Amino acid sequence: MGIRREGRELALTYLYQLDLGVEDIASVEASIGQERKTSSRVKQFARQLVRGVWAQRDEVDRLISANLMHWKLERLTRTDRGLLRMAVYEMCFDPEVPGKVAINEAVEIGKKFGGDESARFLNGVLDAVFHSPDLSRGGQSSSIERTGR
Numbered sequence: 001m002g003i004r005r006e007g008r009e010l011a012l013t014y015l016y017q018l019d020l021g022v023e024d025i026a027s028v029e030a031s032i033g034q035e036r037k038t039s040s041r042v043k044q045f046a047r048q049l050v051r052g053v054w055a056q057r058d059e060v061d062r063l064i065s066a067n068l069m070h071w072k073l074e075r076l077t078r079t080d081r082g083l084l085r086m087a088v089y090e091m092c093f094d095p096e097v098p099g100k101v102a103i104n105e106a107v108e109i110g111k112k113f114g115g116d117e118s119a120r121f122l123n124g125v126l127d128a129v130f131h132s133p134d135l136s137r138g139g140q141s142s143s144i145e146r147t148g149r
Contacts, residue, residue: 003039003041003042003045004045004105005105005108005109006038006042007041007042007043007044007045007046007049008045008046008049008086008105008109009109009112009113010032010035010038010042010043010046011045011046011049011050011053011086012079012082012083012086012109012113014028014031014032014046014050015050015053015054015082015085015086016078016079016082018050018054019078019081019082020078025050025051025054028050029047029050029051032046032047032050033047049086049089049090052089052093052094053085053086053089056089056092056093057085059092060085060088060089060092061073061085063088063092063129063132063134063135064081064084064085064088064125064129066132066134067125067128067129067132068125069124069128077114077115077118079110079113079114079115079118080110080114080115080118080121080122083106083109083110083113083114083118083122084106084122084125084126086102086105086106087102087103087105087106087122087126087129088102088126088129090102090105091103091126091129091130091135092135099130099135100130102126103122103123103126103127103130106122106126107119107122107123107126110122
């Protein structure tokens with residue numbers, strides 16, 4: 001498993017905890033640093049991802065909510081919500097990650113950790129976000145991203 005995939009999976013566990021409200025961001029960052037079963041590069045990537053998702057949560061949640069059909073963000077499982085948040089964050093705020101890669105990563109992790117319908121659900125919502133006119137990369141137009149760069 002690659003560093004980024006492992007980092008995303010680790011980040012998902014901590015986003016889940018933040019979503020539960022059992023820990024704050026500082027505690028989560030400290031906990032990630034104490035993970036023993038993973039490399040420092042994985043921990044660094046997971047920490048950056050969690051920090052970024054949590055800092056941009058309002059904008060990310062707005063984009064997700066605007067593209068949910070017949071669902072409310074609050075009703076989603078925490079796993080699906082965390083995967084959507086990570087993928088949308090990467091699509092909008094991480095210029096190193098092509099949108100289609102963010103979608104694929106979320107779908108693959110969803111197959112591993114989500115429910116029976118998670119992968120298809122995640123793919124549908126993330127594809128809608130990807131093609132949304134509201135999608136931007138850190139305030140910049142996403143037309144470059146949609147064309148695959």
